[in-house]
Each structure stands twice: as C-alpha cells, then as structure tokens.
Amino acid sequence: MNDTPTWRAADGPPALSRRTFMMTTAAGAGVAATGDAIAAPAGATANPHAGAQATRVIVNGRPRELALEPRASLLDVLREQLGLTGAKKGCDHGQCGACTVHVDGRRVASCLTLAVKTDGCTVTTIEGIESPDGTLHPMQQAFVDHDALQCGYCTPGQVMAAIACVREGHATSDAQIREYMSGNLCRCGAYAGILEAIREAAPQMRRSEGARHA
Ligand code: FES
Numbered sequence: 647m648n649d650t651p652t653w654r655a656a657d658g659p660p661a662l663s664r665r666t667f668m669m670t671t672a673a674g675a676g677v678a679a680t681g682d683a684i685a686a687p688a689g690a691t692a693n694p695h696a697g698a699q700a701t702r703v704i705v706n707g708r709p710r711e712l713a714l715e716p717r718a719s720l721l722d723v724l725r726e727q728l729g730l731t732g733a734k735k736g737c738d739h740g741q742c743g744a745c746t747v748h749v750d751g752r753r754v755a756s757c758l759t760l761a762v763k764t765d766g767c768t769v770t771t772i773e774g775i776e777s778p779d780g781t782l783h784p785m786q787q788a789f790v791d792h793d794a795l796q797c798g799y800c801t802p803g804q805v806m807a808a809i810a811c812v813r814e815g816h817a818t819s820d821a822q823i824r825e826y827m828s829g830n831l832c833r834c835g836a837y838a839g840i841l842e843a844i845r846e847a848a849p850q851m852r853r854s855e856g857a858r859h860a
C-alpha cells in the first residue's frame with residue numbers, strides 16, 4: 647500500500663496538479679492583463695527613443711545632441727554611439743582607470759558616469775587632446791619618449807589621468823605622482839616609464855598652459 651500524500655482528494659475528482667494550477671493561473675492573469683491594456687491610438691508609430699532623454703554635450707569641441715537611455719554609461723555612449731573608442735573598458739566597475747576622460751576639465755571614470763549627467767558639459771577624450779595640426783599633446787609625446795606603455799590598453803586612461811594630475815597640482819614630486827595616479831592600473835607594469843613621462847611633461851604643461859591662461 648502506498649501512503650505517499652498526493653494532491654488528489656480522498657474520493658473526489660482529481661485535484662489540480664501544481665503544474666496545472668500554475669499554468670491556469672498564469673493564463674488567467676494574461677487574460678486580465680490583456681483586458682486592461684490601453685489600445686494604442688490608430689496610426690501611432692513606435693517611438694524608437696521611448697524613454698530616452700535629450701542630452702546636449704560638447705565632445706572634443708564638437709556639439710552633440712543625443713537621445714540617451716537614462717541608464718547608459720558615458721563610456722558606452724562614447725564608444726558605441728559616438729565611435730570614440732580611445733577610452734577603454736577594463737573593469738566597468740571604477741577600479742582600473744582605463745576609461746578615464748575629462749568632464750568639464752575634471753577626470754572621471756566614464757564607466758561609472760551616467761551619460762545623461764553630462765548634459766550641458768564639456769567632455770574630452772584621448773581623441774581630443776592633440777593639436778589641430780596633429781601635434782601630440784606633451785603628455786602623449788612623453789609617454790612615447792619614455793616607453794611608458796607595453797600593450798597600450800591602459801594608456802589612454804593613463805594619459806588623461808596624468809594630464810589631470812598635472813593640472814590639479816599633484817605632480818610636483820614622485821610620491822605625489824604615484825599617489826594621484828594610483829587609480830590607474832597597468833597590468834603590464836609600465837609604471838616606471840609612466841612616472842618618467844609625467845615627470846618630464848609636467849613642467850612643459852605648466853609653461854604652455856600658464857602662458858595660455860596668462
Ligand atoms: Fe572604468 Fe575600469 S573601466 S574604471
């Protein structure tokens with residue numbers, strides 16, 4: 647004799663199985679939801695930017711008008727919508743610095759920055775720092791001169807962070823440079839060259855930018 651409890655009532659009709667119960671309930675809910683749906687007006691077309699937020703931003707000197715998903719990161723918008731792939735996605739969690747760009751002159755981790763928050767701002771990426779005639783920025787040139795890279799994946803973020811480090815006044819000693827560049831990781835270990843590059847470019851930047859702002 648089998649005494650295993652079942653979903654069948656003692657002498658009545660077969661009870662609903664758990665599976666049947668779930669399917670029946672779900673189907674009923676579907677009918678109810680369909681019944682409550684608001685019909686779209688005749689002739690309406692789907693809005694391809696439903697939920698998008700209008701955002702005006704100047705990227706590397708060029709005004710852009712974008713319709714952005716509120717949840718999109720600045721890094722993804724730069725790379726996937728604007729084709730600016732210099733900023734790299736290393737960790738996507740604000741831990742490696744590979745995605746560093748400048749927003750209104752301040753360095754930010756673009757993977758942690760909501761693109762819609764840059765509305766009305768100026769964004770500068772590694773693509774926007776050379777001179778109009780193609781001359782490299784002094785920091786870029788110093789990275790080249792000091793072999794401050796190996797695979798190069800971290801380099802755009804390192805250069806953008808280094809420029810900010812100098813402008814913040816945090817590049818007056820090796821210890822300061824190490825401290826204020828510590829958010830930018832290099833898995834190739836090119837730190838010695840990066841330090842030398844910043845040491846060399848810092849006075850050049852101070853001279854040229856001081857003259858420009860004088
Ligand atoms: Fe943004 Fe690593 S990708 S900090």
Ligand code: FES
Nearest residue numbers: 796798832833834
């Ligand atoms: Fe390869 Fe820095 S040069 S990660």
